[in-house]
Amino acid sequence: MIRHIVFFRARRREDVGEILVGLSLLKQNPHAQRLEVALNGRMDQLGNEVDVVVYGEFADRDALAAYKTHPIYMESIERVRPLRDLRYAADFEMVEGYSVRL
Template identity: 45%
Template sequence: MSDKKSNGQIIRHVVFFSSKDAKDIDQIVEGLSMLGTIPSVKHFEVSRNRNEDRFANDVDVIVYAEFENEAALKAYRAHQIYQDCIDIVRPLREMRIAADF
């Protein structure tokens, strides 16, 4: 994972997804993987959730991305690939929770 910072402004973007149907998890991961090709992304990871919690297993897929600053995050959200990803993933997912810090 990259730890290079730009004036301490680095933004970490984490998104949790659950699928409507477990058979669609690989397709969700594949669709979300497109986001890593957006030029303003500094670092990108997408993975199935490997946690097997005895109380809850609500999260199926996690996206983790880093951006140099707010402008880079805004450019990511405005990119056509971001919309293309939404078109693929939204019909397959149940829950989506996002956080930036």
């Protein structure tokens, strides 16, 4: 299983809602086994630069690759890219309870 986590920060505070809406399109992408889009809870004492988090689970690398080339993914990027200031992504593979580098 591949876990895919992406963090976003809006250029302007007033765009956070629109980013959330744009990223929520990803829930319609059929290649994810699980996909969540949520506002950051801002519970970290040291930094709260992240506004929105995307968390996805994929059967394998091929499923993640298909997700990233799906038209819904492309539409989401077109909506969100102009509104975001920051985007950090991480992908890691889980094998029998251990994470493995991709």
